[in-house]
Amino acid sequence: MKISGAIDFNAPALKYARKDFPLLEADASVRKALETIRREGIGERVIYFYAADERKRLVGVVPTRRLLTASSDTLLCEIMVPRVVALPAEATVLEACEFFVLYKFLALPVIDEERRVIGIVDTDVFMESVLENDETSREGVRDDFFEALGFHLAEVRDASSWRVFRYRFPWLLVTVTGGTICALLAGLFEATLAHSLVIAFFLIMVLGLNESVSAQSMSVTTQALRSVRVTWHWFRSAFQREITTALLLGLACGTLVSAIVWIWRADARAAFVIGGSIALSLVSACVIGLSVPSLLHRLKLDPKIAAGPVTLALADIFALVIYFTSAWVVL
Numbered sequence: 001m002k003i004s005g006a007i008d009f010n011a012p013a014l015k016y017a018r019k020d021f022p023l024l025e026a027d028a029s030v031r032k033a034l035e036t037i038r039r040e041g042i043g044e045r046v047i048y049f050y051a052a053d054e055r056k057r058l059v060g061v062v063p064t065r066r067l068l069t070a071s072s073d074t075l076l077c078e079i080m081v082p083r084v085v086a087l088p089a090e091a092t093v094l095e096a097c098e099f100f101v102l103y104k105f106l107a108l109p110v111i112d113e114e115r116r117v118i119g120i121v122d123t124d125v126f127m128e129s130v131l132e133n134d135e136t137s138r139e140g141v142r143d144d145f146f147e148a149l150g151f152h153l154a155e156v157r158d159a160s161s162w163r164v165f166r167y168r169f170p171w172l173l174v175t176v177t178g179g180t181i182c183a184l185l186a187g188l189f190e191a192t193l194a195h196s197l198v199i200a201f202f203l204i205m206v207l208g209l210n211e212s213v214s215a216q217s218m219s220v221t222t223q224a225l226r227s228v229r230v231t232w233h234w235f236r237s238a239f240q241r242e243i244t245t246a247l248l249l250g251l252a253c254g255t256l257v258s259a260i261v262w263i264w265r266a267d268a269r270a271a272f273v274i275g276g277s278i279a280l281s282l283v284s285a286c287v288i289g290l291s292v293p294s295l296l297h298r299l300k301l302d303p304k305i306a307a308g309p310v311t312l313a314l315a316d317i318f319a320l321v322i323y324f325t326s327a328w329v330v331l
Contacts, residue, residue: 013087013096017110017119024076026051026059031072033062047107050117051080057115058084083223086111089118096121113231171309178313182320189324192331198261198270199327206278206323207316209253210285214315217242217289218307225297238290246286254279269330277326281319288314 022040024033033049049062060080070079086109087096099108100123110119186193193200221238258275262268292314293307 011093012089013091013093013121014089014110014119016093016096017121019119021117021120022049023056023117024049024051024062026053026075026077026080028076029072030067030070030074030076030079033067033076034072047122048105050084050109050120051076052117055114056117058086058109058111058117060084061109084109086115086117087121089113113233174309174313178309178316181313182316185317185320185324189328192324192328196270196327196331198265198267199273199323199331202257202261202274203323205257206274206281206319209278210281210315210319211312213246213249213282214285214289214311215308217246217286218293218311221290221293222307225293235290235294238294239287242286242290243283246283249286250279250282253282273326273330274323277319277323280326281315281322284318284322285315288318 020041022037022042024036028036037049047064049064049067050058051060051062053059060077060082061084062076062080066079067076085099085103085105087099089110089112091099091110096108099105105123107120107122109117110121112118224238254275254277257278258271261271261274265271289311292311296307296310
C-alpha cells in the first residue's frame with residue numbers, strides 16, 4: 001500500500017534501520033561497556049543500549065540512565081531488562097509503526113532468526129526517512145500516513161460491540177465443543193468413576209493444574225511470537241525447552257499430589273494413577289500451549305484471541321483421556 005507515491009507500507013522496516021550502534025556484552029561490566037561505547041561510538045542518536053550473549057544473540061536492553069548511574073563493577077546482566085520487544089527482520093513499515101504505537105518505545109531493535117541484532121529503528125529517524133518528501137506535500141503525506149495507521153489499529157480496538165462479538169464468539173464455540181467432548185468422555189468412564197470415587201475427587205485439581213500450565217506456556221509463547229519468526233528451527237528449540245520444563249513441572253506436581261492422595265486415602269494405586277496422570281497431562285499441556293499459538297501465528301490468525309479457547313479445550317481433552325484411561329487400566 002502506498003500513499004501519495006511516497007510511502008510504501010509493505011516495504012521492509014530494515015530499510016530504515018540504523019547500523020551504527022554499539023552492541024554490548026551481557027556479561028561485561030559497566031566499565032567495559034562504557035569503554036566499548038567510547039571506542040565504537042554511538043552513531044547519530046542512542047536511546048537504549050542492547051546487550052548480547054557470547055553468540056551475539058539479543059538478551060536484554062540497558063536503559064541509558066541505568067548504565068550511567070550504576071557502579072563501574074556492576075555487570076550489565078544485573079541492570080539490563082531481559083524482556084525485549086524486537087522487530088523481526090521481515091517486518092514491514094506498517095508493522096514497525098504499530099509496534100511504536102502499541103509499546104510506546106522510542107527505538108526498537110531489528111533481529112534475524114537467530115535473534116542477532118541487525119539494526120535499530122529509531123522513531124525520529126524512522127519517521128523522517130519514511131515521510132521524506134518535498135515540502136509542499138510533506139504535511140499531506142503525514143496526515144494520510146497517520147490516518148491509514150489509525151484505521152489499521154482501530155480495526156478491532158474501536159470496532160462496534162457486534163463486530164467484536166462476531167470476531168470472538170466463533171472461538172468460544174471451541175470451548176463449548178471441548179466441554180461437550182469432556183462430558184462425553186466422563187460418561188464413557190462412568191463405571192470407573194463409580195468404582196473409585198477418589199478419582200472423581202481429584203478431577204477438578206487435574207483439570208485446574210492442566211489449564212494453568214497450558215495457559216502459562218501459551219502466554220510465554222504468545223509473548224515470544226511478537227519478536228520472532230516461526231520457523232522449524234525456532235519451534236524445535238522452543239519445543240525442547242518446553243519439554244524439559246514440562247517434565248520438571250509434571251514430576252513435581254505429580255509427586256506432591258500422589259503424596260496427598262496416599263496420606264489421605266492410603267490407596268497406593270489411586271495415588272499412582274492420579275500422580276502419574278498429572279505428570280503426563282502437564283507434559284501434553286506444555287506442548288499444546290506452545291504448538292497452538294505457533295500454528296495460529298503461522299496461519300496469520302491472531303493468537304491473542306484464538307489461542308486461549310483452542311489451547312484450553314485441547315488441554316482438557318488430552319488430560320481427561322490420560323486420566324480416565326489410566327484409572328480404567330490400573331483400577
